Amino acid sequence: MKGRNPSEGKGQGFRKAILINEHLVVYGVPAIAVPILLPVEVTASVGRGAGLRIFVHPTTAGNPRKDIDSDRFEAVRRVLRTMGLSETENMIQIQCGDDLPGWSGLGSSAGFCVALTRALCKALSRSCPDEEINRIAYEGEKVFAANPSGIDNTVATHGQTVWFERGRMPAWEWIRIGLPLWIVIGYSGMPARTRDEVEKVARFRDTHESVFSGLVQGATRLGRDARTALEKGDRVSLGALMDRGHAMLQQLGVSNERLDEMIAFCRHQGALGAKLTGGGGGGCMLALVSDQSEGETMVGGLEQMGYPALCVKLGREEEPG
Ligand code: MEV
Numbered sequence: 001m002k003g004r005n006p007s008e009g010k011g012q013g014f015r016k017a018i019l020i021n022e023h024l025v026v027y028g029v030p031a032i033a034v035p036i037l038l039p040v041e042v043t044a045s046v047g048r049g050a051g052l053r054i055f056v057h058p059t060t061a062g063n064p065r066k067d068i069d070s071d072r073f074e075a076v077r078r079v080l081r082t083m084g085l086s087e088t089e090n091m092i093q094i095q096c097g098d099d100l101p102g103w104s105g106l107g108s109s110a111g112f113c114v115a116l117t118r119a120l121c122k123a124l125s126r127s128c129p130d131e132e133i134n135r136i137a138y139e140g141e142k143v144f145a146a147n148p149s150g151i152d153n154t155v156a157t158h159g160q161t162v163w164f165e166r167g168r169m170p171a172w173e174w175i176r177i178g179l180p181l182w183i184v185i186g187y188s189g190m191p192a193r194t195r196d197e198v199e200k201v202a203r204f205r206d207t208h209e210s211v212f213s214g215l216v217q218g219a220t221r222l223g224r225d226a227r228t229a230l231e232k233g234d235r236v237s238l239g240a241l242m243d244r245g246h247a248m249l250q251q252l253g254v255s256n257e258r259l260d261e262m263i264a265f266c267r268h269q270g271a272l273g274a275k276l277t278g279g280g281g282g283g284c285m286l287a288l289v290s291d292q293s294e295g296e297t298m299v300g301g302l303e304q305m306g307y308p309a310l311c312v313k314l315g316r317e318e319e320p321g
Contacts, residue, residue: 006047006091009122012039013114013137016107016155017183017277017286017314019238020226020245021219023201023252025149028167029216030223032175032230033107033151034314035159040111042096044119049091052076056098071193072096072112075140079116082139085124094119104192105278106185110152113140133157145279146195147202161314163227178233181314182295183286184266186302188258190282197254197279204252215248222248239272239288246275254280262307263287269298 014035018025025031054073076094080087096112114137121128128136134157141148151164154172162172205212222241229238246263249255255276263274266287274287289295295311302309 006045006093007123007125008043008045009119009124010041010043011115011118011120011122012041013111013116013118013156014039014107014159015111016152017185018151019230019277019286020241021223022276022278022280023198023249023254024216024219025151025164025166026147026198026201027205027216028165029219030163030165030227031149031151032161032163032223032226033155034161034177034181035155036106036312036314037159038312040097040108040115040156042094042112042115042119044095044116044123045093046085046120046123047091047093050088052080052087052092052094054094054096056096071109071143075109075113075143076116078143079113079120079136079140082136083117083120085120092120104194105276105280105283107152107156107278109144109194110137110141110148110156113137114153114156116140130157144194146198148198161230175227175231177314178231179235181230181235181238182289182292182311183314184271184289184295184298184302184309184311185277186262186266186285186287186307186309188256188262188282188284189307190256190258192279192282194279197281200254200281201252211251215251219245219248235272235288235290239274242273242275242286242288243267249276249280256281258282258307259285261305262302265301265305266298269301270294271298 015038016033019032021029021031117133117136137153141153149166155162160174163175164172226241259276262285266274271287277284277286299309299311
Protein backbone atom coordinates (compact mmCIF):
# COMPACT_ATOMS: atom_id res chain seq x y z
CA MET A 1 0.00 0.00 0.00
CA LYS A 2 2.93 2.35 0.70
CA GLY A 3 3.81 4.75 -2.11
CA ARG A 4 0.29 4.57 -3.57
CA ASN A 5 -2.78 6.72 -3.27
CA PRO A 6 -5.24 5.51 -0.66
CA SER A 7 -7.59 2.92 -2.04
CA GLU A 8 -11.22 2.95 -1.03
CA GLY A 9 -13.88 0.29 -0.63
CA LYS A 10 -17.53 0.26 0.39
CA GLY A 11 -19.28 -2.54 2.24
CA GLN A 12 -22.72 -3.45 3.55
CA GLY A 13 -24.09 -5.64 6.32
CA PHE A 14 -27.71 -6.52 7.07
CA ARG A 15 -29.64 -5.71 10.18
CA LYS A 16 -31.83 -8.43 11.70
CA ALA A 17 -34.77 -9.23 13.91
CA ILE A 18 -34.61 -12.23 16.26
CA LEU A 19 -38.00 -13.95 16.20
CA ILE A 20 -37.34 -16.35 19.01
CA ASN A 21 -34.77 -17.12 21.72
CA GLU A 22 -32.35 -14.23 21.89
CA HIS A 23 -30.09 -14.54 24.95
CA LEU A 24 -30.75 -18.24 25.41
CA VAL A 25 -29.06 -18.73 22.03
CA VAL A 26 -25.82 -17.77 23.78
CA TYR A 27 -26.23 -21.03 25.78
CA GLY A 28 -26.89 -23.30 22.81
CA VAL A 29 -30.69 -22.96 22.58
CA PRO A 30 -31.83 -22.76 18.93
CA ALA A 31 -32.90 -19.30 17.78
CA ILE A 32 -34.34 -17.85 14.59
CA ALA A 33 -33.35 -14.52 13.08
CA VAL A 34 -34.58 -12.84 9.92
CA PRO A 35 -32.71 -10.17 7.94
CA ILE A 36 -34.15 -6.68 7.77
CA LEU A 37 -33.27 -5.21 4.43
CA LEU A 38 -32.06 -1.88 5.83
CA PRO A 39 -28.34 -2.35 5.45
CA VAL A 40 -25.55 -0.70 7.44
CA GLU A 41 -22.97 0.89 5.13
CA VAL A 42 -19.30 1.59 5.72
CA THR A 43 -16.59 3.11 3.52
CA ALA A 44 -12.94 2.32 4.29
CA SER A 45 -9.76 3.70 2.81
CA VAL A 46 -6.25 2.37 3.32
CA GLY A 47 -3.23 4.42 2.28
CA ARG A 48 0.27 5.60 3.10
CA GLY A 49 1.20 6.74 6.57
CA ALA A 50 -0.03 5.64 9.97
CA GLY A 51 -3.14 6.07 12.02
CA LEU A 52 -6.80 5.21 12.36
CA ARG A 53 -9.59 7.75 11.91
CA ILE A 54 -13.31 7.18 12.14
CA PHE A 55 -15.70 9.70 10.64
CA VAL A 56 -19.30 9.39 11.66
CA HIS A 57 -21.93 11.11 9.54
CA PRO A 58 -25.22 11.86 11.22
CA THR A 59 -27.89 10.24 9.09
CA THR A 60 -30.06 13.37 9.15
CA ALA A 61 -27.57 16.20 8.70
CA GLY A 62 -25.41 17.09 5.73
CA ASN A 63 -22.29 18.06 7.65
CA PRO A 64 -19.94 15.22 8.50
CA ARG A 65 -19.15 15.04 12.17
CA LYS A 66 -15.93 13.55 13.47
CA ASP A 67 -16.78 11.38 16.37
CA ILE A 68 -15.10 8.56 18.19
CA ASP A 69 -17.20 6.18 20.13
CA SER A 70 -15.03 3.89 22.20
CA ASP A 71 -16.85 0.62 21.44
CA ARG A 72 -16.83 1.33 17.74
CA PHE A 73 -13.16 2.22 17.89
CA GLU A 74 -12.27 -0.97 19.73
CA ALA A 75 -14.37 -3.06 17.33
CA VAL A 76 -12.57 -1.52 14.35
CA ARG A 77 -9.23 -2.27 15.99
CA ARG A 78 -10.20 -5.92 16.53
CA VAL A 79 -11.32 -6.30 12.94
CA LEU A 80 -8.06 -4.74 11.70
CA ARG A 81 -6.04 -7.04 13.94
CA THR A 82 -7.92 -10.13 12.75
CA MET A 83 -7.24 -9.09 9.15
CA GLY A 84 -3.53 -8.60 9.91
CA LEU A 85 -3.76 -4.86 9.18
CA SER A 86 -1.63 -2.52 11.22
CA GLU A 87 -2.55 1.09 11.87
CA THR A 88 1.13 1.86 12.47
CA GLU A 89 1.93 0.85 8.91
CA ASN A 90 -1.19 2.16 7.16
CA MET A 91 -3.41 5.22 7.35
CA ILE A 92 -6.87 3.75 7.74
CA GLN A 93 -9.98 5.89 7.49
CA ILE A 94 -13.49 4.65 8.17
CA GLN A 95 -16.72 6.46 7.33
CA CYS A 96 -20.00 5.25 8.69
CA GLY A 97 -23.50 6.34 9.70
CA ASP A 98 -24.40 7.36 13.21
CA ASP A 99 -26.68 4.40 13.83
CA LEU A 100 -24.92 2.86 16.80
CA PRO A 101 -26.53 2.37 19.27
CA GLY A 102 -29.78 3.95 18.04
CA TRP A 103 -32.61 1.46 17.41
CA SER A 104 -30.50 -1.03 19.31
CA GLY A 105 -31.54 -4.66 19.14
CA LEU A 106 -31.72 -4.72 15.36
CA GLY A 107 -28.17 -5.86 14.76
CA SER A 108 -26.58 -2.54 13.85
CA SER A 109 -23.32 -3.49 15.55
CA ALA A 110 -22.98 -6.79 13.67
CA GLY A 111 -24.06 -5.03 10.47
CA PHE A 112 -21.34 -2.48 11.11
CA CYS A 113 -18.65 -5.14 11.67
CA VAL A 114 -19.65 -6.98 8.48
CA ALA A 115 -19.84 -3.78 6.41
CA LEU A 116 -16.46 -2.70 7.77
CA THR A 117 -14.81 -6.03 6.95
CA ARG A 118 -16.23 -5.98 3.43
CA ALA A 119 -15.15 -2.37 2.90
CA LEU A 120 -11.59 -3.14 4.03
CA CYS A 121 -11.40 -6.24 1.82
CA LYS A 122 -12.52 -4.16 -1.18
CA ALA A 123 -10.04 -1.37 -0.37
CA LEU A 124 -7.25 -3.95 -0.25
CA SER A 125 -8.56 -5.86 -3.30
CA ARG A 126 -8.66 -9.00 -1.15
CA SER A 127 -11.17 -11.57 -2.24
CA CYS A 128 -12.86 -12.75 0.90
CA PRO A 129 -15.59 -15.40 0.92
CA ASP A 130 -18.64 -14.72 3.09
CA GLU A 131 -17.51 -17.30 5.63
CA GLU A 132 -14.29 -15.39 6.17
CA ILE A 133 -16.18 -12.08 6.40
CA ASN A 134 -18.40 -13.65 9.04
CA ARG A 135 -15.42 -14.98 11.03
CA ILE A 136 -13.65 -11.62 11.05
CA ALA A 137 -16.82 -9.64 11.88
CA TYR A 138 -17.47 -11.96 14.85
CA GLU A 139 -14.22 -10.72 16.43
CA GLY A 140 -15.51 -7.12 16.23
CA GLU A 141 -18.94 -8.13 17.51
CA LYS A 142 -17.33 -9.44 20.72
CA VAL A 143 -16.79 -5.81 21.76
CA PHE A 144 -20.52 -5.07 21.57
CA ALA A 145 -21.97 -8.32 22.87
CA ALA A 146 -19.32 -9.73 25.29
CA ASN A 147 -20.01 -13.38 24.51
CA PRO A 148 -21.88 -13.27 21.20
CA SER A 149 -23.57 -16.42 20.00
CA GLY A 150 -22.68 -15.55 16.39
CA ILE A 151 -26.29 -15.29 15.20
CA ASP A 152 -26.16 -11.54 14.49
CA ASN A 153 -22.99 -11.53 12.39
CA THR A 154 -24.20 -14.62 10.50
CA VAL A 155 -27.41 -12.87 9.41
CA ALA A 156 -25.53 -9.59 8.86
CA THR A 157 -23.19 -11.42 6.47
CA HIS A 158 -25.54 -13.67 4.56
CA GLY A 159 -28.81 -11.73 4.71
CA GLN A 160 -30.85 -14.91 5.04
CA THR A 161 -33.29 -16.28 7.59
CA VAL A 162 -31.28 -18.45 9.91
CA TRP A 163 -31.86 -21.28 12.36
CA PHE A 164 -28.92 -20.96 14.71
CA GLU A 165 -27.58 -23.41 17.29
CA ARG A 166 -24.34 -22.39 18.91
CA GLY A 167 -22.00 -25.32 19.39
CA ARG A 168 -23.23 -27.33 16.41
CA MET A 169 -21.12 -27.63 13.27
CA PRO A 170 -22.15 -25.77 11.27
CA ALA A 171 -24.04 -23.60 13.75
CA TRP A 172 -26.64 -22.48 11.24
CA GLU A 173 -29.05 -23.60 8.56
CA TRP A 174 -31.03 -21.36 6.26
CA ILE A 175 -34.76 -21.66 6.59
CA ARG A 176 -37.51 -20.49 4.33
CA ILE A 177 -40.47 -18.45 5.42
CA GLY A 178 -43.79 -19.95 4.33
CA LEU A 179 -45.65 -16.61 4.03
CA PRO A 180 -44.74 -12.93 3.96
CA LEU A 181 -44.29 -11.73 7.51
CA TRP A 182 -45.14 -8.16 8.39
CA ILE A 183 -43.79 -6.89 11.65
CA VAL A 184 -44.00 -3.64 13.52
CA ILE A 185 -40.80 -2.53 15.20
CA GLY A 186 -41.11 -0.11 18.09
CA TYR A 187 -38.13 1.66 19.57
CA SER A 188 -38.18 2.29 23.33
CA GLY A 189 -36.06 5.43 22.90
CA MET A 190 -33.53 3.88 25.25
CA PRO A 191 -30.29 2.84 23.61
CA ALA A 192 -29.01 -0.27 25.36
CA ARG A 193 -25.72 -2.10 25.34
CA THR A 194 -26.12 -5.73 24.41
CA ARG A 195 -23.01 -6.51 26.42
CA ASP A 196 -24.63 -5.33 29.67
CA GLU A 197 -27.74 -7.43 29.02
CA VAL A 198 -25.74 -10.54 28.11
CA GLU A 199 -23.82 -10.13 31.36
CA LYS A 200 -27.09 -9.69 33.27
CA VAL A 201 -28.34 -13.03 31.92
CA ALA A 202 -25.04 -14.69 32.83
CA ARG A 203 -25.55 -13.50 36.43
CA PHE A 204 -29.14 -14.80 36.38
CA ARG A 205 -27.88 -18.21 35.25
CA ASP A 206 -25.30 -18.28 38.07
CA THR A 207 -27.82 -17.30 40.74
CA HIS A 208 -30.92 -19.18 39.52
CA GLU A 209 -29.49 -22.41 38.14
CA SER A 210 -32.60 -24.58 38.19
CA VAL A 211 -34.93 -21.85 36.86
CA PHE A 212 -32.42 -21.22 34.11
CA SER A 213 -32.20 -24.87 33.11
CA GLY A 214 -36.02 -25.01 32.98
CA LEU A 215 -35.99 -21.98 30.69
CA VAL A 216 -33.39 -23.61 28.45
CA GLN A 217 -35.58 -26.72 28.07
CA GLY A 218 -38.75 -24.73 27.44
CA ALA A 219 -37.04 -22.42 24.96
CA THR A 220 -35.58 -25.35 23.04
CA ARG A 221 -39.10 -26.67 22.41
CA LEU A 222 -40.30 -23.16 21.64
CA GLY A 223 -37.57 -22.73 19.03
CA ARG A 224 -38.51 -25.99 17.27
CA ASP A 225 -42.21 -25.12 17.28
CA ALA A 226 -41.47 -21.63 15.98
CA ARG A 227 -39.46 -23.09 13.11
CA THR A 228 -42.34 -25.38 12.15
CA ALA A 229 -44.81 -22.48 12.31
CA LEU A 230 -42.55 -20.23 10.27
CA GLU A 231 -41.94 -22.84 7.58
CA LYS A 232 -45.65 -23.64 7.33
CA GLY A 233 -46.55 -19.95 7.28
CA ASP A 234 -48.68 -20.42 10.40
CA ARG A 235 -48.66 -16.84 11.69
CA VAL A 236 -51.13 -17.47 14.49
CA SER A 237 -49.01 -20.18 16.12
CA LEU A 238 -45.84 -18.18 15.54
CA GLY A 239 -47.38 -15.16 17.28
CA ALA A 240 -48.39 -17.23 20.32
CA LEU A 241 -44.87 -18.65 20.52
CA MET A 242 -43.39 -15.14 20.35
CA ASP A 243 -45.58 -14.14 23.31
CA ARG A 244 -44.19 -17.08 25.28
CA GLY A 245 -40.67 -16.14 24.23
CA HIS A 246 -41.21 -12.67 25.65
CA ALA A 247 -42.40 -14.08 28.97
CA MET A 248 -39.11 -15.99 29.23
CA LEU A 249 -37.12 -12.85 28.46
CA GLN A 250 -39.04 -11.03 31.19
CA GLN A 251 -38.07 -13.80 33.59
CA LEU A 252 -34.43 -13.34 32.59
CA GLY A 253 -34.78 -9.65 33.51
CA VAL A 254 -34.01 -8.10 30.12
CA SER A 255 -37.35 -6.44 29.42
CA ASN A 256 -38.37 -3.10 30.88
CA GLU A 257 -41.47 -0.93 31.33
CA ARG A 258 -41.26 0.78 27.98
CA LEU A 259 -40.87 -2.45 26.06
CA ASP A 260 -43.69 -4.05 28.04
CA GLU A 261 -45.92 -1.03 27.43
CA MET A 262 -45.40 -1.17 23.66
CA ILE A 263 -45.91 -4.94 23.65
CA ALA A 264 -49.16 -4.68 25.63
CA PHE A 265 -50.40 -1.96 23.28
CA CYS A 266 -49.65 -4.00 20.15
CA ARG A 267 -51.31 -7.12 21.57
CA HIS A 268 -54.36 -5.05 22.50
CA GLN A 269 -54.46 -3.69 18.94
CA GLY A 270 -54.63 -7.21 17.56
CA ALA A 271 -51.00 -8.23 17.02
CA LEU A 272 -50.62 -12.00 16.63
CA GLY A 273 -47.70 -11.88 19.04
CA ALA A 274 -45.17 -9.41 20.38
CA LYS A 275 -41.84 -9.54 22.14
CA LEU A 276 -38.65 -7.63 22.69
CA THR A 277 -36.00 -8.31 20.09
CA GLY A 278 -32.23 -8.49 20.50
CA GLY A 279 -30.49 -7.62 23.72
CA GLY A 280 -33.36 -5.80 25.47
CA GLY A 281 -32.82 -3.48 28.44
CA GLY A 282 -34.17 -0.82 26.06
CA GLY A 283 -33.78 -1.07 22.33
CA CYS A 284 -36.65 -2.50 20.31
CA MET A 285 -39.71 -4.73 20.39
CA LEU A 286 -41.45 -6.37 17.49
CA ALA A 287 -45.06 -7.30 16.89
CA LEU A 288 -46.25 -9.79 14.30
CA VAL A 289 -49.21 -8.41 12.36
CA SER A 290 -51.51 -9.89 9.72
CA ASP A 291 -50.77 -7.39 6.97
CA GLN A 292 -49.16 -4.08 6.14
CA SER A 293 -52.26 -1.98 6.72
CA GLU A 294 -52.75 -3.32 10.25
CA GLY A 295 -49.04 -2.70 10.82
CA GLU A 296 -49.21 0.92 9.64
CA THR A 297 -52.13 1.61 12.00
CA MET A 298 -50.12 0.17 14.89
CA VAL A 299 -47.11 2.28 13.93
CA GLY A 300 -49.34 5.39 14.15
CA GLY A 301 -50.52 4.35 17.63
CA LEU A 302 -46.99 3.73 18.91
CA GLU A 303 -45.84 7.06 17.54
CA GLN A 304 -48.70 8.80 19.34
CA MET A 305 -47.41 7.23 22.55
CA GLY A 306 -44.00 8.76 21.79
CA TYR A 307 -42.28 5.65 20.45
CA PRO A 308 -40.65 5.78 17.00
CA ALA A 309 -41.90 2.80 14.99
CA LEU A 310 -41.89 1.27 11.54
CA CYS A 311 -43.58 -1.56 9.72
CA VAL A 312 -41.40 -3.87 7.62
CA LYS A 313 -41.75 -7.06 5.68
CA LEU A 314 -39.30 -9.66 6.87
CA GLY A 315 -37.17 -11.87 4.74
CA ARG A 316 -35.85 -11.61 1.24
CA GLU A 317 -37.85 -10.75 -1.82
CA GLU A 318 -37.22 -14.13 -3.38
CA GLU A 319 -38.70 -15.98 -0.42
CA PRO A 320 -42.07 -17.51 -1.20
CA GLY A 321 -45.19 -15.48 -0.67
C1 MEV B 1 -28.40 -9.78 20.39
O1 MEV B 1 -28.94 -9.32 19.16
C2 MEV B 1 -28.71 -11.22 20.58
C3 MEV B 1 -28.19 -11.83 21.88
O2 MEV B 1 -28.76 -13.15 21.95
C4 MEV B 1 -26.69 -11.90 21.94
C5 MEV B 1 -26.11 -12.91 20.97
O3 MEV B 1 -26.75 -13.87 20.58
O4 MEV B 1 -24.94 -12.73 20.61
C6 MEV B 1 -28.70 -11.07 23.09
